[in-house]
Amino acid sequence: MSTTASTPPAGAAAQVIRPRGPGAFRRFSRHRLAALSLVLILSLTLACIIVPPLLPFSDTEIDIMQRFASPFTGPHLLGTDPLGRDTLARLLMAGRISLSVGFSAMAISMVIGIAVGLYAGFYGGRIGAILMRFVDAMLCFPSIFLLLAISAFLQPSVGSIIMLIAATSWMEVARLVEAQIRALRARDFAVAARAIGASDRRVMFRELLPNAVAPIVVAATLNVAHAILAESYISFLGYGIQPPTPSWGNMLENAQSYLTSAPWLAIIPGAAITLAVTGFNFIGDGLRDALDPRQEAR
Amino acid sequence: MEADTVLEVRNFSVSFGILPAVRDVSFSLKPGETLALVGESGSGKSVTSLGILKLTPPAPFCRIEGQALLRTRKGDVVDLVTASADAMRGLRGREAAMIFQEPMTSLNPVHPVGAQVGEALRFHQGLSKRAALAQAAELLDLVGIPDARRRLGAFPHELSGGMRQRVMIALALACEPVLLIADEPTTALDVTIQAQILELLQRLQQRTKMGVLFITHNLGVVAEIADRVMVMYAGRVVEQAPVRRLFHAPLMPYTRGLLRSVPRPDFSGAEQPPLEAIPGSVPDPLAPPPGCSFSPRCGHFAPGLCDSVSPPLSVAEPDHLVRCARWADVAGAA
C-alpha cells in the first residue's frame, strides 16, 4: 500500500479493489459488452458474406405482385419493399456494401492521418505547423456539410464515396498521431536511437510508431463506426451509394414516405446500422481499456 | 475516557479491501497537547488521520474498526467510528478540523478564499454570508495574512504557498475546534515558511487549547513542535514516548535507525553522529514478513524470536511504549 498524504484515498482504494490483470486480452474480455460486440460484428459480417446466395430471393429481383409484404407473414422473412424486392436479401447485400465502405474508408483515412501526423509530429517545423493548421481548419467544417458539398461534384460510386468519407475523416487520427509522436520523440529511447545514427525513417517506423499503436488501433475501430454512419447519412440524403446498389443508408432513402404503410422499411435497415455502429463503438471502448490501462479507471 | 482528554483512540484499524493500512492503533491526546505521528510514506500515518475523521472512502471500499472517542466542547463524548454520517458532518469543522499537506490543491480554485473560510461558520454557527465574511477577515488577520479584509475576494492561485496554508489554517480553526489534525502541513513549503507556519500553529494552540495531532515524516519539525511522539511502521505503532525521551533514549531499532538517518536537530555540529540509512525497504502490505514487520531490516534481528510472533506493545516506562521483542537488550546495547 503506497498511501502517501498526496495520494487521493479513493484512487488508492480503486487500485486495491480492481487489480490490473496482466494480459490485454483478459482486460478486453472482461468488458463483456465489447466481447459481445465483437461476436455480433463477426456474425453480421459472416452473414452478409455467406447468406445472400442461400436465400430464395436475390436483392434485385423485382416482384410487383409481392409489393409491401409485411415481415414474418409470407415467404419474405423481413417483408418486401415498394418494388417487391426481398428486404432480407437487400439488407445483407447492403451490409456488404456498407461494411466494406466502413472498412475501406477507415483504412484510407488511417493511412492519410498517420502519414500527416507522423510527418508533422516528427519533423514539426513550418510544414508540420501548416499541416496541423490545415487539420484544424478541416475540423471547422461540420462533417455532413463537407461531405455533401463535395459529393455534389462527384459521380457517386462506391469508390468515390469511400474516398470522400476517407477525405473527411482523417483529421482526428492525424491530430492523435501527431501528439503521440511529438511526445514520444523527446523520450529517451528515440533520442538514443538517433544518437546511434538510425535513419529518420527507421526511428519513425521502428521506434516511434509501434509505441503509438494502442491509440491508433482504438481510433481505427471508432473510425469504422464513423464511416458506416457517414455513408448512411449521405446515402439517406441521396448523395451516397446510388440504387439499385443497396446500402443501409439508401434503403432508408424513401422509407419516410412509407412510414405509415410500411414502417419496417425504415426500422429494419436503421436497426442494422445502429447495431453495427454500436458494436464498433463498444469494441473501440473495450480496446481502449485493454490497450491503455492508464485510462482504465474512467 | 479520562476527564482531561480530547481524543482517545483505541484499537483503531483501517483496511482497504483485504489490505490492512492501519492496525490496532491506540493513543490519547490532551487539550493543548501536540502529539506527533511519525513514519515513512506508507506507514499508515495519513490513513490514521483521515480515518479518525472518516475522510477515507466510504464503507465497502474502506473499513474502520476500533474506537475514536472525541470529547466535544460541551463535554459530551462521541465515538467517531460509530457516529452517523450526519453526526460526523456536525463534528467536522466544528469540533475536529484538519489541515492538509498541499495548500495548492486543498483550496477550491474557483471560490474566493474569504467565502471558503467563512463557509464552515455559516453551516455550523448559522452566520449570514456577511457575518461569516466579517469573521473570515478576522481569522485571516489572526493567521497573519496582511491586509486581510482586502484578501477576502482573492482566489487561491493569487496567493503564495505559505499564504495559502495560512488560509487553510484559518479555515480549519474558524469554529475553534477542540481537535486539530495537521497532515504534513509544512512538507510542501519552503524551510523559512515552514518555521513561520509552525510558530503560528503553536501560537494558536496556546490561545485555543486545542489538541493537535501532527502528522509528519520530518524529525526536525517533531523536535520543534511535539510534546509526545508516536512512531508508526507498516501500519502499526512501534514506539510512543515524550519527545525528549524519544530523541535521547529510543528503544525500537526502527526509531533508532530513523534518528540516525537524518541530522539530529538537538545536537550541534560537533556532536553530530555520522548519518546512516536503514537498509532494505518497507514491506509489501499484502505479503508481510512473519513476526515483527521490521525484522528483515533490523540490526538486532534474532532468528526464531523476531520472525515467529509479532511482538506486543510493551511498557518500558509508564509513558514509554515500544513494540519490540528485544527492547531490553537493545536498550542495554546502547
Add this chain to the structure above:
Amino acid sequence: MSGYVVRRLGQSLVLLLMVSMIGFAILHLAPGGPLSQFAAGGDMTQEDLDRIAVQLGLDRPLPLQYVEWLWRMLQGDWGRSYRDQQPVLHIIGSHIGATLELMLTSTLVAMMIGAWVGILGAIRRYSIFDSLATIGAMVALSIPTFWFGLVVIYVFSVGLEWLPAGNRYTIGDESLLDRLHHLIGPCMVLALVSTAVWSRYMRSSMLDVINQDYIRTARSKGLPERRILLNHAVRNALLPMITITGLHLPALLSGALVTETVFTWPGMGRLFLDSISYRDYPVVMGILVFTSVMVLAGSLIADLLYSIADPRMGAPG
C-alpha cells in the same frame, strides 16, 4: 488575460483564412468547377461557356480569383443564388433563425438531462444506473440521427398522433404553443447525441473533481453532502463542459441538417440540401463557409467564456 484574447483571436483569423481557402478550393478545383452549372443545361455552346467564364472572371489565375472572392466575402458580397438571384447572405439570414432555435433548445435539453445523468453516474459510480447510463450514451451516439427522427415520427406522429410530423408551425396558426408543439420532435431528435456527449464528459469531469483535495477539504469542514457536490464539485466539473460544448458545435450543426431534413424544418440545413440538388453553388459555398465561421466563432466564444469562468485563467502567464 487580454494577451490571451489577442492570441486566440489571431489563431482564429489564421484558421478563418485556411477555411476560406479550403472552401474556395472545393468550389474551383472540383471537376467542372463553377461553370458546370451552366454546362449542365446542355443548350450552351463552348463560345457561350467561354464568354460566361470571362464574365465571371473564371479565366484568370486561381490565386487572383481567390483574393477577389475573399475580398468580396469580407465586404459582405457572398454572391447571388443561381436560383432566384437573391443575395446569398440574405438567403442564409432568412434560414438561420430556425436552425438556431433548434440548436439552442436541444442544447438546453441536452445540458439539463446530460449533466444530471453524468453527475449521478459519477457519484454512484459502477451502480446499475451508471452502467445503464454509460451503455445508453454509447447506443445514443451510434444511432443515425435521421433514423431516430423516423422512429420518433413513427411513434409520436403516426402511432400516438401526439406530435406533428414536420414543419415549424401550422400554416395560419403561428402561436407560441403551436411552435413549441412543432419543436418537440426535432428538438428531441437533435438532443439525443448532445445528451449522450454531455453525460459522458460530465461523468468523467465529475470523477476527476471528486478525487481532488479541495473536495476532501470541503468534507473536513463538515458541509452537507449536497453543498459539497453542488457548490464545490459540480461548479468545478462544469468548467471543462464549456469547452466541450464548443467542440461539439460541428457535430450539432451536422445533426441539425439531418434533423431539419427529416422534419421538413425550414432551416439552414434544408436550404443547404435544396441548394445542392439545384447545384446552386454560391449558396452551397456560402453556407459551407458560414457554418465553419460559426464553428470558429463558437470555439472562440467557448474559450473566452472559459477564461471568464475559471479565475485561474486570469493569472499572469
